[in-house]
Amino acid sequence: MTDATAPDAAAAADAGSAQHEAFRRKRDQSVRAPQGALALTTTAWISEPTTVEGVPGTWAPSPTGDGLQVTADASAGIVVDGQTVDGDVAVYSQSSMTPSSVRFDDRLTAFVIGPDFNGRCALRVWDAEAAVERGFTGISAFDYDPAWHLQGTFEAVEGGVAFEYGKSQGGTLRQALSPGRIRFERDGQQVELVALPDGDSLQIVFADATTGDESYDVGRFLFVRPRHDGTVDLDFNRAIVPPCAMSDQYNCPLPPAGNRLAFPIRAGEQRPTFAA
Template identity: 75%
Template sequence: MSDTAVTAPDDATMEHHEAFRRKRDHSVRAPQGALALVVTAWVSEPTTIEGVPGTWSLSPSGDGLQVTADASDEIVVDGQVVDGAAIVYGHDSMTPSSVRFDDHTTAFAVGPDFNGRFALQVWDSDAAESRGFQRIDVYPYDPAWVKHGTFEPVDGGVAFEYAKSRGGSLRQGVSPGRIRFEHEGAQVELVALPDGDSLQIVFADATTGDETYDVGRFLFVKPRHDGTVDLDFNRAIVPPCALSEQFNCPLPPAGNRLAFPIRAGEQRPIFAKP
């Protein structure tokens, strides 16, 4: 598959892209957007958590966390003030719980991890302002970086290894297939992690660590039933760990580290200097 001739984007394309940029900016600034995550506390035994009241432990049934507090602590779980003990069900459960501490601080439980632990993630809607967030720098829209490729499913998937931004041992990933596109006459092959009905491509390129965020970027794509897939690198985004150190993001696997520069999409977040 060869690259098609590059033409200037029409008004509808630019309006669609600008709408994507507005939605993206709103999402990172949201009360539980990436900028707002201020605490991720993994719980294995009864403990207190910095910045929030209550004593936190694993729930007796192992499906979330239990918080013990007095009414004076003003912890609200699923709309009820906690006076004694309450269960905080995991964010991915059938009945996820919400937690509110005050008018700008909320939380939910995530997990379990490989050791059966759950974590309390605490979100502060004032964090973006207090940290001096200004914007995410973005390359100008470039239609040349809308690549038309193919997705080839593979029985049993394609196994690969990847690291995480906060260290630790290598993780094992399985891509449901191979994504291919052509760049300057050469075939490029990528693997991806499943993400709902989309695929999450974690990649690095020749701009990484210089013009763009140090550990790489994300691109989400949806292959069609006929195996075709559009890779619009103008929608490449910085991972959430670029916006809060509380996230533990996947790093690009070896095969997704590209030798050429992709000057499209997000570059890096900009914060006011202290």
């Protein structure tokens, strides 16, 4: 009678490692993309007609409040939703039913975000060559460790779990509701986390004993999707650095107090690296 446990465990480890390598390749491609995290060069919040550095046109709040309005003649070469701008054109926000795309040339593209709490929208400009010009070489990461692929539980809470968090660019604390509590066990101790809703997933913003030393100063993100039975995969090998690690145009959430862990999680991304 043979013991299949060891071969099965080895096969599972190999499969996990292969899946992790595929995740790392996809992640690298994502941040290098023409509108990846490295490409964001401008976030211009607009409350009155103005110009935006580096791109043509006059930009103003949309009369309907669901985006911006750009004014330019055809010689500026601005293309909105496939049509060259010649006069006044509405540019709808990403949060609208019909978000607009903007192209300035072969390198520069844009879209609109907002409105924010003050009713303002912003033009976000992306440079497809930014990663190359900045000498981006990759994102350093801890070695893959299957021990950090944990099974946790998600407990939904009626009305949510209230918590506060800061933002990487400062300002007042923000109020948020986690739809429930995420728990996992570490060295015999129960760990409890809260998360921000992110579509059909949850975004865990956390810090640990590696933060600011072995990993990025602000903390890291982990996206999870609880199952209907209340279980949840917590694969910290897929923890990622926030986009503010790659562009100062992002204003990322900081880990709330309960998500600041005293132990090290030596799995997942550490920080972006650039050529000297």
